[in-house]
Amino acid sequence: MPVGIIYDDIYLNHAEAHSVEVPERLIVAKKYLEEKGVWNSKDFPFIKPRKATLDQVRYVHSDRLITDIRELSEVAAKTNSIRYFDMDTIVSGDSYEASLYSVGGNLTGIDNILEGKIISGFGLVRPPGHHSNSHKCAGFCIFNNIAIAAEYLFREKNIKKVAIYDWDCHHGNGTQDIFYNGSENGELLFISTHQDGRTLYPGSGFVNEIGSGKGAGYIVNMPMAPRSGDYVNQLLFDQVAAPILNEFKPEFILISAGFDTHHTTHLTPGMGTALFWTLQGTANITKNIKTIAEKFCNGRIFITLEGGYRIDEQAQAIYNVLKVLNNETDILTEKEIEPDKLVVEYTQDKLIKQLHKNLAEYWSCF
Numbered sequence: 001m002p003v004g005i006i007y008d009d010i011y012l013n014h015a016e017a018h019s020v021e022v023p024e025r026l027i028v029a030k031k032y033l034e035e036k037g038v039w040n041s042k043d044f045p046f047i048k049p050r051k052a053t054l055d056q057v058r059y060v061h062s063d064r065l066i067t068d069i070r071e072l073s074e075v076a077a078k079t080n081s082i083r084y085f086d087m088d089t090i091v092s093g094d095s096y097e098a099s100l101y102s103v104g105g106n107l108t109g110i111d112n113i114l115e116g117k118i119i120s121g122f123g124l125v126r127p128p129g130h131h132s133n134s135h136k137c138a139g140f141c142i143f144n145n146i147a148i149a150a151e152y153l154f155r156e157k158n159i160k161k162v163a164i165y166d167w168d169c170h171h172g173n174g175t176q177d178i179f180y181n182g183s184e185n186g187e188l189l190f191i192s193t194h195q196d197g198r199t200l201y202p203g204s205g206f207v208n209e210i211g212s213g214k215g216a217g218y219i220v221n222m223p224m225a226p227r228s229g230d231y232v233n234q235l236l237f238d239q240v241a242a243p244i245l246n247e248f249k250p251e252f253i254l255i256s257a258g259f260d261t262h263h264t265t266h267l268t269p270g271m272g273t274a275l276f277w278t279l280q281g282t283a284n285i286t287k288n289i290k291t292i293a294e295k296f297c298n299g300r301i302f303i304t305l306e307g308g309y310r311i312d313e314q315a316q317a318i319y320n321v322l323k324v325l326n327n328e329t330d331i332l333t334e335k336e337i338e339p340d341k342l343v344v345e346y347t348q349d350k351l352i353k354q355l356h357k358n359l360a361e362y363w364s365c366f
């Protein structure tokens with residue numbers, strides 16, 4: 001069965017001045033996929049998204065937030081200018097509409113998977129979503145696409161167990177906030193790898209943030225030290241994420257995919273910077289998650305685009321992800337980056353041990 005790519009030109013109209021989260025992120029990715037013969041091919045059909053309804057956006061967001069975005073977008077349209085929520089989070093005249101289609105892209109992809117038209121899907125969408133919580137937009141994000149997608153599965157598709165895997169370099173704090181106490185409508189597991197919040201925006205996602213109430217133990221944060229490369233990522237997957245996912249047995253897996261983990265990305269100058277993943281590293285983590293999806297949910301995975309600011313490398317990483325989803329092995333590779341000995345020791349001796357300790361009460365695998 002093919003792998004769908006969800007995209008619409010409206011995503012380019014969410015234009016942002018002086019930002020790194022720019023329309024070119026999608027333009028270049030699309031062009032690269034076209035050059036590689038992947039775009040709208042037999043194996044990778046192109047799917048046009050529909051618009052999410054306001055009721056669906058309300059699954060996770062307050063009316064106030066939705067109104068604020070609509071009104072700010074209207075002002076931007078009238079004045080033909082960019083308006084600011086905060087220093088990072090900017091809207092243009094079409095941002096409200098583009099945001100509804102960004103959410104809708106996720107829902108359309110999910111529909112196509114559940115209807116058996118595609119095995120899995122990739123949402124080449126903007127604006128991203130994982131920093132927005134129920135009442136606040138942040139970090140380039142407007143509506144939380146992945147959180148709404150999870151609630152859509154619970155409320156409209158009778159899916160009871162959803163795992164969200166967030167591998168963006170930044171912690172998915174908005175998604176975590178929304179599901180910190182769980183969901184009333186199903187079982188939601190949120191697993192996040194990200195650069196340690198002591199060294200990077202948004203400064204959250206520590207090992208002791210494990211959820212509460214119905215969500216207790218269902219929030220799993222793996223804050224990676226700067227310079228954690230593919231090796232450390234694999235270590236965390238094998239020793240923390242995989243055992244939990246195997247015990248949880250998801251019925252559907254959603255991925256918040258950020259490509260700002262690539263070693264050419266320098267997010268925090270002077271701090272050792274970034275996670276040093278390679279193109280094959282991103283492919284490997286996709287493969288790991290796909291193996292879990294095949295075991296428990298017929299390979300059903302929908303991936304939504306979050307960050308990624310090295311535009312050419314992002315396009316290549318997306319290509320690799322798509323190839324893996326389609327069971328292809330001829331992926332792009334680059335020179336392996338030697339694991340940093342101190343970072344590996346820290347991960348094994350401190351981080352993983354602490355995670356096992358914190359989560360042992362909730363997961364029998366630990």
Ligand SMILES: [Zn+2]
Pocket residue numbers: 168169170258260306307308
């Ligand atoms: Zn990011």
